[in-house]
Amino acid sequence: MPCSSRILPAGDLGRTRLGASVISVLMIVPSVGQHTSPVHGETWNRWGTVAVVLVIVNLALTYSTARTWWWQTLLVPPLTVLGIFTLLDPLSGIGVAVGVALTLALYGSIVQWVVRTAGLLATVPIAVSLTPVSMGRTLVWYEPPVLGLIPAILLISVLMRCIYVILVQQERASARDAALARTGTAILGATDLAEVHRLGSEAAAEIVALHPGIGWLVARRTPDGLTVLSVAELADDVRGRVLPDEVVTDPGRLVDLVPRYRHWRVDSFPGDVHVLLGSARPVPEAVFAAIRTLSNQVLLGERMIESRVVLDHQANHDHLTQLVTRARFFRQVSAAVDACAGGSVALLNIDLDDFKRVNDTHGHAAGDALLVEVAARMRSLGVPGATPARFGGDEFAVLLTGLIRPEDAELIAERLCHELTRPVRVTDGTVTVGASIGVAVAEPGHTAADLIRCADIAMYSAKAQGKNRVERFDADRHGETARQRAPQIPAGEPLAR
The missing domain is CATH 3.30.70.270 (Reverse transcriptase/Diguanylate cyclase domain)
Structure with missing residues (x-):
């Protein structure tokens, strides 16, 4: 294996995050040691240096864990303000704000990103209002030289978030395709129906896990009624429940069974088997299509096993007496x-x-x-x-x-x-x-x-x-x-x- 493959993270998203983190650190590091503002004194200047170091540590922590917490979301803007307003020239702090926006746009939920971006957009005006004198000039936070920096921060944040969304969708699509290909191959080598169903359940769980907030269940007609046989990303007590027949034509009735899943889609197959996907928001078409493909793989696997059993019986049993040959x-x-x-x-x-x-x-x-x-x-x-x-x-x-x-x-x-x-x-x-x-x-x-x-x-x-x-x-x-x-x-x- 090449050395670069061992050092670089796997996937385009991982490599993009690494590159963004390196660029951000290179943009922020020059401000360390530049906290010599004559307005606030030595103590505040030292705290400004500490704040910039903490921002860098936060970026490193985010990259190493590949996630952000809400306390980070709320803490980063104040640290950025502290790191900017103690600079000799607060306007030069645009590099700190852009560096933070560049990296953190690649992490977290949409809500976390909006809160972080809003906080970062306000960092430079707040820093200027706290340090109105810069390099012998008097600044006002609402002047064009100050407000003109906000679009740059917003543009970088929006651009990186769009890249993040595209890369996540690509990686999820690749992971879904890999799961389907791997499961299809495994089903071809299955020797009984139980193994086919196990492979299908494991693949379904893997696919829905790629999309947080989506639940999956399979219901089949039994003597007791329409019974839930398998679930993924749903409570275990849902398995074994008998569903009303109406859920096949009106899956919205499952809201009573799983309250936080308000949107459901159903796909029916021969043998009175029904696959249902639920989510708090409309289920993405790509996920529904992947589960449908998986369901067809399982269905073909069942038919293959049944055909194999019939052929094995015919090959090893006398056609007249049905005794073994x-x-x-x-x-x-x-x-x-x-x-x-x-x-x-x-x-x-x-x-x-x-x-x-x-x-x-x-x-x-x-x-x-x-x-x-x-x-x-x-x-x-x-x-x-x-x-x-x-x-x-x-x-x-x-x-x-x-x-x-x-x-x-x-x-x-x-x-x-x-x-x-x-x-x-x-x-x-x-x-x-x-x-x-x-x-x-x-x-x-x-x-x-x-x-x-x-x-x-x-x-x-x-x-x-x-x-x-x-x-x-x-x-x-x-x-x-x-x-x-x-x-x-x-x-x-x-x-x-």
Whole structure:
């Protein structure tokens, strides 16, 4: 980073204030030591020097804190008068008055600026009236040489105030644009609706904070009515209040809720969401437009999240049964095996018996209806930690987690096998199928691939022994089936440990 960037303040306003402060000090400093008026004596002259030093200190304090207080506003004109009327030539004190006006016009409210300017305009005439003799001449405060200095002070003060207003507006516009750009980028990376709403609320609070005196709230239709969900620069007790429906068309009714905010503007969005801005004075169009842009960003973010949820569901769920797909299921199995202790995770591999007969006899529509009912019965098992999935065709699986005993997996499989044998009503009659279920319980050292392979072997063993039954994998009992299935096992992956 260049050295000048570290020394100079950030922003055009900060640099303008620094330049004005330096020029003001250069204009005022020469008067230090010039307090040798023969009219008032040495004591008053010393106080005049002290007053000029205090004026310089006040300018430095104002620059360092970037603000002014009312005590400064009221104290600066008397100090300026004291610093001018003890000069050898009071008319030369115009440099002190102009220097003060040059810098302080860049700070404070409009009321403070008007009071300061009025006080500074009177400093030279008052100083001349207190010291009518200057450099051997007699002066009267209402003479043209004296009053002619007032327009110079006024011109400098008005000019610098206009520059201040323009720079403040530019910096606020830049800050608003930066907040909107930063929030838009952040919303693109949001993963849920709560994060989108949090980003929107934070950006709204940042934008309205740039404009003191403006409040912001968002109201959404809930079962209780039009409820305030978020606020910024308003009392916390406003959040959660139920507003009358009329505020949407007549936002002025909010005056009863927030008395000092007399002017309100409302912007409505789909979903019965309403954004309101309030202020003691009319809300600036630029602020209203920024909040509208932010609201649209949040709205687009909500739609993006909703679309992402739909696409994620479609990509990871079977379109017919709405069960998770093979790829998603395998990821869940892997995560469960890695996270859980041996014996608490099990896998049920399910293959419907004689499903082809249903398709051939009753048609594919009946087959689809049967698959949907099978999925519903798997979901209705009521077993905590159970995740059913469809691999395709008539192949299903269930992941069981959080088992207290390994034997519970076999009991759950028996119950499911019984449920699946109950008749199913289809369009042109009633059909019945069975289910061959293989059970495998994760043991210490097992990987997800081991668990899936063992459940698959157990399922084929159940089919080989007559179908419509449950078979739990056992390495000793299923050795022959394991050898028959070995060519289907990818090389390099162990069967079991």
